[in-house]
């Protein structure tokens with residue numbers, strides 16, 4: 001973490017507050033007479049890991065750094081916002097240093113010691129077994145085949161266990177190293193790259209970081225905790241909202257709104273993704289659209305039609321989506337896709353007028369994704385397949401680059417880091433770890449599930465992140481045009497309960513860097529179509545609905561699993 005800027009430091013009653021140039025680099029905060037003096041040595045410095053940070057009770061620009069029993073630094077920023085930026089930088093530097101040196105390290109070290117002694121044991125066993133084989137084999141004239149079989153049969157499982165334990169050691173070391181480097185480098189000033197570990201922090205002065213602010217009426221300092229039951233799953237919200245936006249089934253009677261010039265054809269609306277057609281282009285896969293752009297002039301019109309004609313739609317796509325969730329609850333889960341595909345075919349068969357959805361749709365960020373949660377084939381026992389899940393998450397990463405602000409760097413790194421943690425674990429035993437749940441169960445059996453570097457924790461935070469993303473998109477779909485408000489509401493209902501003040505500060509900075517609604521829509525628009533085109537807007541809203549619905553199923557399954565295994569840790573980070 002690197003940060004530099006002007007702060008006023010309390011000197012004494014005679015000189016009062018003196019303007020100084022402060023630099024936070026590599027866990028050390030140093031100050032200089034001025035920016036020009038940076039190369040001629042600092043006037044003082046403090047190591048963040050040993051000092052406490054406190055804010056002044058009445059002065060919103062002041063913060064105090066205290067080395068217990070030794071030294072006090074009283075400093076003031078130019079504005080409350082600048083103080084907040086310093087608090088975030090200083091706080092996260094301190095948090096990452098303390099975290100790495102303390103709990104994570106000691107737990108992992110203990111585990112590594114255990115693993116090492118296990119390895120020693122298997123090694124001794126191997127030596128003994130080879131010795132036994134040698135002894136049997138040396139008796140040239142009277143080789144006891146049965147005995148030989150017996151001693152050699154032990155070799156293979158011992159070798160397997162040895163290798164497995166060795167892999168676990170490597171996993172522990174690798175993920176801890178990754179986590180440590182990742183934590184140390186975690187900073188709102190890092191460049192957004194796809195590199196595994198960022199090589200060097202991007203230097204960003206306060207002047208520059210102020211430019212990040214584009215749109216927000218939120219007060220950066222409003223970091224107070226909101227109470228919420230974290231167990232409320234987003235699926236409940238999804239189900240409720242879905243009831244308000246039913247989509248007509250192929251068999252439903254035409255509603256009064258279905259005059260020929262304004263009909264939303266049944267089949268096209270219901271034509272969600274299909275397994276069978278997965279090779280066809282993504283527009284087709286997500287082709288749940290109006291028949292003709294002219295026919296539905298506004299998205300409000302579309303929802304009006306849906307609300308009005310939804311009452312008879314027992315069989316419709318929205319109900320089916322809910323049915324999938326109910327099926328999951330009854331543990332009869334089919335794939336979301338196969339269920340929807342049935343509907344798609346049924347509706348097309350039942351309708352004489354089946355318009356090609358491609359004609360009336362335009363691509364969106366979602367329809368262009370190579371694969372997403374809509375494509376997940378959830379097992380009958382609700383098992384979530386690992387690779388498709390990770391790919392669906394990975395395909396969300398480009399959004400951070402589109403948002404194009406360093407303020408999202410820590411968020412992207414965390415999300416990406418978690419994908420990597422799960423993938424690393426999966427790669428140890430791809431044949432054994434077929435579902436996310438199998439990975440978690442394995443970690444539980446090894447008592448690794450609560451380690452910061454565990455795949456279980458990574459999945460817990462990924463689930464919370466997906467709840468955030470879904471909540472954010474739901475807000476936009478509901479018509480919220482202030483992205484800060486949308487993000488804040490989604491955040492309050494998903495991640496905030498688990499964040500302490502430092503991380504809430506990171507959110508506050510990120511939310512300030514959000515673009516305007518119109519810019520956001522253009523980021524979701526991969527084609528040349530005008531972003532103000534109504535068909536684009538309608539396509540996007542429908543794609544968002546599908547995305548949120550499919551994500552909701554996954555989140556619900558994970559929620560239930562975490563609850564059932566007492567893994568839904570409530571602690572704040």
Ligand SMILES: CCCCCCCCCCCCC/C=C/[C@@H](O)[C@H](CO[C@@H]1O[C@H](CO)[C@@H](O)[C@H](O)[C@H]1O)NC(=O)CCCCCCCCCCCCCCCCC
Pocket residue numbers: 396399410411414415418421451452453454457458461465468469472473487491495503506507510511514573
């Ligand atoms: C709309 C954009 C707003 C962006 C703001 C998003 C919310 C930011 C929240 C602040 C996150 C700060 C970064 C890191 C925080 C971590 O400390 C925290 C905990 O980390 C976890 O610690 C565990 C214990 O050590 C460890 O085991 C685990 O591995 C580790 O993850 N992590 C988090 O809180 C997770 C934050 C991730 C948030 C992802 C949000 C994704 C936002 C995407 C914006 C896209 C907008 C929607 C468009 C969608 C189009 C598809």
